[in-house]
Amino acid sequence: MANGVPAGLLYSKEHEWVKMDGDVATVGITDYAQASLGDIVYVELPRVGAGLTQFGSIGVVESVKAVSDIFTPVGGEVVGINDGLENDPASVNRDPYGAGWFYKVKLGDVGQTNDLLSPEQYEQLIAES
Amino acid sequence: MTTEINGTLRRTALFDAHLALGARVVPFAGFEMPVQYTSILKEHDAVRKRAGLFDLSHMAQFSLTGADVGAWAETLTTNKVANMKPGQARYNVFTNEHGGAHDDVIFYRLDDNRWLLVVNAGNADKMWAHVSANRSGDVQLKNLHGDYALIAIQGPRSVEWLQPYAEAELALIKYYACTETRVKGTREPIVIARTGYTGEDGFELFLPSDEATGVWDLLLAENRERGLEPCGLGARDVLRLEAGMALYGHELTEEITPLQAGLSWAIKLDKPAFTGKDALLAQRDAGDYPRIVGLVMEGRVPARAGYPVLAGGVRVGEIRSGSFGPTVQRNIATALLDASAAAEGTRLEVEVRGTRHPAVVTPQQFYKRPKG
Known part of the structure; x- marks a missing residue:
């Protein structure tokens, strides 16, 4: 984990991470994103069964003062959401790559991961921003 | 400058x-x-x-000096100024002809002839122009911003x-x-x-x-x-x-009067005359004006400025400020509501991204510090 960007994950320019397991992707926001947002008080997730379009706006994450869109890094069917965020949205701040995950998507087309960034590319992105 | x-x-x-x-x-x-x-x-x-x-x-400080500062200033504001004693500070609102607020401010009386006026950063230029244009008598102004x-x-x-x-x-x-x-x-x-x-x-x-x-x-x-x-x-x-304190641009604007903002304690209608007095008197006597109230969201969704507020599906106002309130551990807000929907305890809905969420009307002050 160089500069807090874990290896083994894929990343989007909108600061989400994707963990692939077969054709199911787990999605969350990066440590950089949670630090930029500040104290997170609410996460609005898509419903299980919802169909998502890659890079579409599919929910919001709210800090004390601000509302930010979540742009899904992958499209497909939502097959799970992190219920724990309802009562503990701050877990996104504490553990963005673990307990603070957002939702799981079954990908229609696994090829869409080609549009995501490698850890090295993402590290480059945040170094430049 | x-x-x-x-x-x-x-x-x-x-x-x-x-x-x-x-x-x-x-x-x-x-x-x-x-x-x-x-x-x-x-x-x-x-x-x-x-x-x-x-x-x-970033807030602007204006130095006011001269024998007439108090009498002059209270012709432009809702609260009294002339009767302040040296060493007193007082909240006040500069009003327009319609009773709306140019700014909410604090006067500090340093001695008989020297005062400090602190205005909001966002209104600094507007307020400097306003006090300069209306200056009269033995009043000297200096912008310390x-x-x-x-x-x-x-x-x-x-x-x-x-x-x-x-x-x-x-x-x-x-x-x-x-x-x-x-x-x-x-x-x-x-x-x-x-x-x-x-x-x-x-x-x-x-x-x-x-x-x-x-x-x-x-x-x-x-x-x-x-x-x-x-x-x-x-x-x-x-x-x-x-703490239930108004923020200019949210609870108080050129359109939202201090009476609507719940600041009647800072409006002295017994003063002979001040800008906007007639409008505020008329608004008070009519009584049915939209007003700022507190709202507590019942669920986890924060209300934010601009969100519509509904009663029985009908729009009755909008959120003016909204945030998670750490002391009360609830999502709190202020809203400008029609008088009919503004009674404490009224159950309403706030529309958040197309979905309605329950909320209840509360006093504007969500937190009062314990007496030390």
């Missing part, structure tokens, strides 16, 4: 100090201001439990942590009072007032800009390890919302 030059953002004298403390700096009212240093929740908590230090130098800094220490430990650096006996300064006293690191006595915008005890220090960094560093040097936190505008906004 106060004007932005070619749209570039101005910096307060403490800008470098903010960067050194790791602040996230954002544009606010023409200035680059710290919105947070570590975390809004952490900074909020420090102010409620210990104390926080704020740079408010930029030349003077404003540092606030707010929280229950404020007296204890500021006292070692101030000559005056701080405990003797009453709430909404002020004094001129020497502070370590300043050449001349400065104005210290027991005022603030957090709902906590605390002081505001008005000092020459070139002395601001010295005093700021001094206050943090010994007190930071005890728990004094530098606090940004993010925490300040949450603190004031919990």
Whole structure:
């Protein structure tokens, strides 16, 4: 984990991470994103069964003062959401790559991961921003 | 002076100090201001439990001198000014002909002929033009915006942590009072007032800009390890919302009158005349005006400024400010509501991204500090 960007994950320019397991992707926001947002008080997730379009706006994450869109890094069917965020949205701040995950998507087309960034590319992105 | 030059953002004298403390700096009212240093929740908590230090130098200070300041100023404002005694501070609202607010301000009377007027940063140019255009009698005006800094220490430990650096006996300064006293690191006595915008005890220090960094560093040097936190505008906004204090542009505007904002305690309709008095009298007598109330969201979804508020599916107003309220651990808001929907306890719905969420009308003040 160089500069807090874990290896083994894929990343989007909108600061989400994707963990692939077969054709199911787990999605969350990066440590950089949670630090930029500040104290997170609410996460609005898509419903299980919802169909998502890659890079579409599919929910919001709210800090004390601000509302930010979540742009899904992958499209497909939502097959799970992190219920724990309802009562503990701050877990996104504490553990963005673990307990603070957002939702799981079954990908229609696994090829869409080609549009995501490698850890090295993402590290480059945040170094430049 | 106060004007932005070619749209570039101005910096307060403490800008470098903010960067050194790791602040996230954002544009606010023409200035680059710290919105947070570590975390809004952490900074909020420090102010409620210990104390926080704020740079408010973006707010404009006007010096008013002359024998007629009090009588003149109260023709432009809702509250009384002329009967203030030296050493008093008083909240006030400059009104337009329709009773709406040009700005909400604090007058500080330093002695018989010298006053300090502090106006909101976002209204600094407008207010300077307004007081200049309406000046009359023995009143001299000087715009200190930029030349003077404003540092606030707010929280229950404020007296204890500021006292070692101030000559005056701080405990003797009453709430909404002020004094001129020497502070370590300043050449001349400065104005210290027991005022603030957090709902906590605390002081505001008005000092020459070139002395601001010295005093700021001094206050943090010994007190930071005890728990004094530098606090940004993010925490300040949450603190004031919990304390039920109006924010210009939200609860008070050129259209929203101080009567609508729940500030009738600062409107003295027994004064012979002031700008907007007739409009405020008419509004009071009609009685059915939309008004600012508090709202508590029943669920986890925060309400934000601009969201529609509905009663039985019909729009009755909109959210004016909204945030998570850490002290009350609920999502709190203010709303401008039709009179028919504004009674305490009324159950309403707030529309958030197309979905309706239940909320209940409460007093505007969500937090009152324990009497110490």
